[in-house]
Amino acid sequence: MTSLARNLYAFWTEDNEMSIFRQNNIKELRNRCGVNFLLLKPNDIKLYELPDHPFHESYSYLSATAKSDYLRSYFMNFYGGGYVDIKFCDYNWNQYYDQLEQSDKYAIGYLPVGAENVAVDPEDPDGITIQSHWQELIGAGAMICKPKTAFTVYWFKLMTDILDSKKDKLKAYPAQHVRDRQGWKGTNSNYPLRWAEIGPETLFKSAFTFKDKITVGLPRPDLFGKYR
16 A cells, blocks of 8 residues: 655745635635645745756746646656645545555546546647547546656656757747746737646646556546636
């Protein structure tokens, strides 16, 4: 049986103001999750950067959303434990840590809403296949992972390879807004990353690759409630 540190991580990667909805969601998480909830802000995040595995050189050029995507993969790979978006989530997580620890699975999460909510690389020939297997995947908004499994190593490398390939473009065209994304008219910044490119796209591809080692059961957070 694998013993997991019962930490549940959420990230707020910039110093921008947090909405009252998110503040209320944090209070609910602290009160209900039953494990060690850690909301990590910029100064806290630096303390978790491993000397042998420094953050990618492009990290500082990412949007706040993409930074959170990066950290989700980084923490699930190197630290393990739980991750949650700052959305309404009112359940105790302990039974799901128990379930994962007592199994041979690499991760537990919630079932995506449907194929249409599975983000994939539009140029990936496996994209349609990945979406068609949505009932065997886990969503990006909440999960628990064992650290340094083949799943998390693959996921982290997939994301890192994208950043390696776009590091020059990211340096030339860093994010100009916390939600910047490729082609967004809100900034016209030439920022080179799609909205889900290093986040859900890499997670879904990785979960598909290791679908036999992924399980569902975690309740789905309120993905569509007001939080901004």
